[in-house]
Amino acid sequence: MNQTATPQVDLAGRPLHRYYPWELLLLLCLAFFFHQGDRAIFGVVISEIRADLKLTDSQLGLVGSVLFLTMALMMPLAGIVGDRLKKNRIITISLIFWSSATLFTGCVQGLFGLLLLRSVATAGGEAFYSPAAYPLMARFHQRTRALALSLHQAALYVGVMTSGFLGGWIAENWGWRSAFYAFGGCGILLGLVFVFRLKDAPEQPAAAGQAPNAAGLLESMGIIFRVPTAALITAGLTAIVFVNNGFVVWAPEFLREKQNLSLALAGGYSMFWHHLPALVGISIGGPLSDRWARKRPSSRLELQIVAMALGVPSIVLMGLAPNLLIACVGLAAFGFFRGLYESNTHAAMFQVVEPRYRASAVAIAVMVAFLVGSTSPWILGKCRELFAPGHGLSYGFAMMSSAYLVGAVAIAVARFLFFHRDRIAEAAA
Numbered sequence: 001m002n003q004t005a006t007p008q009v010d011l012a013g014r015p016l017h018r019y020y021p022w023e024l025l026l027l028l029c030l031a032f033f034f035h036q037g038d039r040a041i042f043g044v045v046i047s048e049i050r051a052d053l054k055l056t057d058s059q060l061g062l063v064g065s066v067l068f069l070t071m072a073l074m075m076p077l078a079g080i081v082g083d084r085l086k087k088n089r090i091i092t093i094s095l096i097f098w099s100s101a102t103l104f105t106g107c108v109q110g111l112f113g114l115l116l117l118r119s120v121a122t123a124g125g126e127a128f129y130s131p132a133a134y135p136l137m138a139r140f141h142q143r144t145r146a147l148a149l150s151l152h153q154a155a156l157y158v159g160v161m162t163s164g165f166l167g168g169w170i171a172e173n174w175g176w177r178s179a180f181y182a183f184g185g186c187g188i189l190l191g192l193v194f195v196f197r198l199k200d201a202p203e204q205p206a207a208a209g210q211a212p213n214a215a216g217l218l219e220s221m222g223i224i225f226r227v228p229t230a231a232l233i234t235a236g237l238t239a240i241v242f243v244n245n246g247f248v249v250w251a252p253e254f255l256r257e258k259q260n261l262s263l264a265l266a267g268g269y270s271m272f273w274h275h276l277p278a279l280v281g282i283s284i285g286g287p288l289s290d291r292w293a294r295k296r297p298s299s300r301l302e303l304q305i306v307a308m309a310l311g312v313p314s315i316v317l318m319g320l321a322p323n324l325l326i327a328c329v330g331l332a333a334f335g336f337f338r339g340l341y342e343s344n345t346h347a348a349m350f351q352v353v354e355p356r357y358r359a360s361a362v363a364i365a366v367m368v369a370f371l372v373g374s375t376s377p378w379i380l381g382k383c384r385e386l387f388a389p390g391h392g393l394s395y396g397f398a399m400m401s402s403a404y405l406v407g408a409v410a411i412a413v414a415r416f417l418f419f420h421r422d423r424i425a426e427a428a429a
Contacts, residue, residue: 006119016199019308021140025148027198028133029155031095034187037128037159040100041167041183042118043249044267045176047256049114052176058314059111059260061381064249066372068241072370074127079363082131083356088198090338096191099374105182106177115206131363134346138358143290150286150343155276157282160248163297164271168264181191191361223357224364226316230352234365234416235347236304239407240338243315244401246376247274248382253391259324273328274335281307281339289344297351297423300344307340308408312401319397352422376400388419 023424053227079091090379101121108114133150141148163183170179224230251274256266285303292299311334318330346362353361 003227020293021148022200023197024140024199025137027150028091028137029152029193030190031091031129031133031194032152032155033159034095034099034183034190035129035159036156037167037188038098038122038180038183039126039165040160040163040248040271041179044164044167044252045171046249046253047262047263048171048176053108053110053114055111055114056401057381057384058378063111063114063119064245064377066115067123068245068370068374068377070123071122071127072122072367073297075131075363075367075370078128078131079360081128082135082359082363086200087132087359088194088200089134090128091136092191092194093127094125094132094197095194096188098122098129099184099187099191101125101184102180102267104180104185105184106180122230127366130366131359135355135358135361136200138346138350138355140196145290145347147214147286147290149346150282152201153282153339153342153345154279157255157279157335161271161275163267163269168262168267169261172263188232191305192411223353223361224368227352227422228418229414230361230365232410233301233349233352234368235410236308236341236407236414237365238369239308239403239410240341240345240373241366241373242376242403245340245373246396246400248381249335250380250393250396251378254397255327257393258390259327261324262354266274269324269328270331273331274338276335277332278335278339281336281337281341282343285340285343293347293351298415300348300351301419304341304344304348305408305415307337307410308404308411311337311341311404312408315401315404316398319394319399319401321394352419352424354424395402 015165020319042064049055050057050060055205064365076333101117101124105114105117106121134151137148137152138145151350167183170182176196176270188366224234251270252263252267255261255270256263259266261269285307289303292303314330314333314337316330318327318334321327321330349365350358384392387395
């Protein structure tokens with residue numbers, strides 16, 4: 001594997017060892033592991049929380065929806081901060097903050113405490129991670145950008161798979177509160193490591209004719225809407241997030257209810273059989289698109305179109321499956337095509353967004369995606385209440401496949417109408 005063309009000094013001009021880009025990637029993968037694992041354990045132990053705190057399905061769905069809504073509303077501020085302050089410090093503070101909120105979630109006694117700690121505090125901390133982390137990785141990784149971003153995304157899948165089995169096992173043996181104590185405490189310890197090892201890097205050289213100064217506030221916030229390809233990529237991301245948010249909250253309960261599984265098996269199966277194939281998909285999609293994009297830049301978008309279109313029947317199969325085997329086949333297919341798509345989520349965006357705008361672009365895209373996606377946990381909770389027992393979540397997931405169809409159309413429009421006009425030539429570091 002060729003070493004990426006990367007800056008080899010930190011912001012203070014101190015030299016970094018030649019493999020530091022990969023050390024940084026490893027550190028960020030560990031952070032993203034807890035970023036997603038902390039979020040996923042709520043869905044794994046949702047039945048235990050319902051029984052202990054005496055909450056309804058709509059109230060539990062509301063907790064998930066408020067989490068994603070809070071994250072969306074915090075994104076503009078996160079983008080502004082990410083474009084202007086040291087990214088390593090932002091990431092470190094964010095990790096310690098959300099891990100502390102996760103730890104104290106184990107102490108809540110009712111709906112208000114869940115909303116405050118699981119939704120507002122956790123989301124507020126997590127919101128600042130992505131707008132700083134993705135541009136930082138992009139600085140250190142250029143020739144292997146999609147590979148690096150794919151490996152980072154793989155940490156999401158590993159985190160969710162691990163939380164599925166481990167969170168359920170901890171809850172069954174020591175109670176649901178202990179799962180939050182364990183994940184939150186480990187995240188705080190990792191944050192202390194970040195204080196000493198996570199470094200920032202100088203800005204990339206400006207492309208020819210590009211002003212090197214920082215962008216203005218309104219200029220940064222509006223970048224997504226001024227570039228048609230970026231806006232349509234955001235629409236595709238919104239479709240992905242809409243389905244994923246509902247999935248991570250309700251998939252364990254979907255399998256537990258439909259297949260009469262234990263807490264640990266329902267959490268483990270729902271996360272493992274979805275995210276392991278997603279890990280395979282992203283591992284294939286990242287290196288392939290890096291190779292193809294050198295000769296055919298539009299290949300990133302073309303891969304996303306195919307992946308999202310094939311995801312539609314996979315989600316329907318998962319939702320309407322008559323037994324556990326077919327449900328797991330649907331979960332696996334859905335996961336694989338999701339992984340193919342997500343291998344280029346940010347790499348495709350960075351093809352049409354200049355480096356000085358990237359933190360804001362990530363923030364605004366995620367804000368839009370999570371504003372829409374915040375509704376899906378509540379919608380699935382209402383479906384579970386409205387339809388006959390055992391069918392509400394099945395019908396709800398099947399209907400959500402339509403979001404993938406809309407997303408595929410949006411990316412296709414971007415590819416064939418706007419991409420070649422919007423693509424930027426990035427200067428080598």
